[in-house]
Amino acid sequence: MDLENQAAIKSIADDVGTENLMVVLGMPGEGLRLAVETLTTGDPSWAGPLAGVSLGLPVFHILEEQVRSQVPEDIYADKLLMMEMVLDLPQIENDLADLRTVG
Amino acid sequence: MFKGKKVIALGERDGVPGPLIAECLEAAGAEIVFQKTECFV
Numbered sequence: 585m586d587l588e589n590q591a592a593i594k595s596i597a598d599d600v601g602t603e604n605l606m607v608v609l610g611m612p613g614e615g616l617r618l619a620v621e622t623l624t625t626g627d628p629s630w631a632g633p634l635a636g637v638s639l640g641l642p643v644f645h646i647l648e649e650q651v652r653s654q655v656p657e658d659i660y661a662d663k664l665l666m667m668e669m670v671l672d673l674p675q676i677e678n679d680l681a682d683l684r685t686v687g
Numbered sequence: 688m689f690k691g692k693k694v695i696a697l698g699e700r701d702g703v704p705g706p707l708i709a710e711c712l713e714a715a716g717a718e719i720v721f722q723k724t725e726c727f728v
Contacts, residue, residue, distance in 0.1 A: 585725070593695055600720065604692055604693055605694075605695070606689075606692055608694055608695070608697070608708055608712060608717075610696075610697065610702045610703030610707070610708050610724075611697075611698065611699030611701070611703075616702075619725075650688070654688050654715040655711045655712070656715070659714045660711065663707050663710060664711060667703050667707075671702060
């Protein structure tokens with residue numbers, strides 16, 4: 585995960601705390617796995633500000649059912665429906681299920 | 688789920704971009720505290 589983004593997210597977590605903070609991601613594949621790991625147990629590459637920092641943030645993907653169902657239908661149809669068709673949604677949900685089991 | 692929550696929206700160029708995630712979640716009641724689009728290489 586981008587080192588600047590790690591620094592920004594660490595700063596936000598320090599400022600507002602993690603109790604009321606959550607993360608919603610938009611990436612598929614390996615990027616998703618790395619982001620989830622970085623934001624829960626710490627940067628797996630040990631290169632960024634979140635190395636060794638277990639924020640334990642709740643992490644979701646914008647297209648998983650429990651999240652996309654919260655988006656008003658008209659906005660979903662306008663903004664996300666196309667992405668749902670392009671990205672491999674079952675794969676994203678399977679990856680998240682695996683990561684949550686591990687975590 | 689998102690009402691009253693502070694949310695970090697982290698998108699990707701090859702997936703859903705950050706601003707799009709932010710816009711959708713704001714409509715769902717979230718307070719977006721950070722949004723960015725990463726470029727995974």
